[in-house]
Amino acid sequence: MCRRFDPASVHLVIVMGLLNNQLFQKWFGGGALERFGANRLAGLQMVMLGRHKPPEVLQLLRQVRRERVSLLTGFESHVIYSLAQAQAHLPGDMAEVGVFQGASAKLLCSAKGDKPLHLFDTFEGLPKATAEDGTVHAEHQYACSLESVQEYLKQYDNVSFIKGLFPESAVGLEERKYCLVHLDVDLYQSTLGCLNYFYPRMIPGGVILSHDYSLLAGVKAAFDEFLKDKPERVFELPTTQCMLIKLDEGMLAQ
Numbered sequence: 001m002c003r004r005f006d007p008a009s010v011h012l013v014i015v016m017g018l019l020n021n022q023l024f025q026k027w028f029g030g031g032a033l034e035r036f037g038a039n040r041l042a043g044l045q046m047v048m049l050g051r052h053k054p055p056e057v058l059q060l061l062r063q064v065r066r067e068r069v070s071l072l073t074g075f076e077s078h079v080i081y082s083l084a085q086a087q088a089h090l091p092g093d094m095a096e097v098g099v100f101q102g103a104s105a106k107l108l109c110s111a112k113g114d115k116p117l118h119l120f121d122t123f124e125g126l127p128k129a130t131a132e133d134g135t136v137h138a139e140h141q142y143a144c145s146l147e148s149v150q151e152y153l154k155q156y157d158n159v160s161f162i163k164g165l166f167p168e169s170a171v172g173l174e175e176r177k178y179c180l181v182h183l184d185v186d187l188y189q190s191t192l193g194c195l196n197y198f199y200p201r202m203i204p205g206g207v208i209l210s211h212d213y214s215l216l217a218g219v220k221a222a223f224d225e226f227l228k229d230k231p232e233r234v235f236e237l238p239t240t241q242c243m244l245i246k247l248d249e250g251m252l253a254q
């Protein structure tokens with residue numbers, strides 16, 4: 001029997017292999033080649049999603065990709081949008097740390113309804129990496145001005161923009177509770193700071209979703225270290241993302 005190769009599948013396997021390769025990450029992480037790889041993967045994944053997801057959702061994901069630079073794949077974009085829709089009816093606010101040009105923030109805005117959304121970023125790019133991160137990222141990488149993101153998201157209500165290094169920047173928000181937090185901060189110290197800040201502020205059933213858990217050593221190390229003495233476990237997705245679902249303390253005490 002003669003088996004024919006599906007060119008899309010071969011393409012997908014090559015791009016996935018490259019994106020997950022440590023050496024590729026070290027040399028090209030965050031640069032034009034990584035963006036090229038992520039774009040190719042996103043295009044293929046959009047075709048796959050188009051077979052079984054609603055056309056209006058696909059249209060939104062495609063629109064965001066056209067409008068803003070982003071390293072999110074098609075599946076990752078879909079996870080963010082779909083999870084925000086699922087959590088939107090729960091009590092608590094939503095937040096994102098790591099906004100860059102606002103691609104993932106627009107997905108959250110489109111799904112959140114009236115819920116308050118807090119968008120945290122230095123808006124001057126990444127802080128300095130530490131030894132846990134290796135050499136993948138450069139300081140100030142992913143800089144995008146606050147004004148540009150505000151303009152991009154101006155049609156959405158109840159969105160606040162907080163400029164500065166998180167968590168020091170979260171002044172005056174100490175009493176807020178959260179049903180969904182999206183982390184896309186790339187670095188060990190930033191991820192650990194976010195987990196320390198948000199974990200006690202999550203409602204039971206609230207979700208912290210992070211990009212890059214299975215791709216970036218610093219992000220994985222921060223989650224693994226933080227959860228060492230907690231009852232929750234990391235839920236790894238087939239994308240680079242992971243989820244932490246906050247458990248109900250009352251239920252744990254039974």
Ligand SMILES: C[S@@+](CC[C@H](N)C(=O)[O-])C[C@H]1O[C@@H](n2cnc3c(N)ncnc32)[C@H](O)[C@@H]1O
Binds near residue numbers: 165
């Ligand atoms: C990969 S980009 C985010 C991509 C974005 N989510 C998207 O959809 O394209 C990482 C962002 O994290 C921000 N960042 C990292 N650590 C931070 C911290 N401790 N406080 C504030 N912003 C931080 C950087 O400024 C950068 O904009």
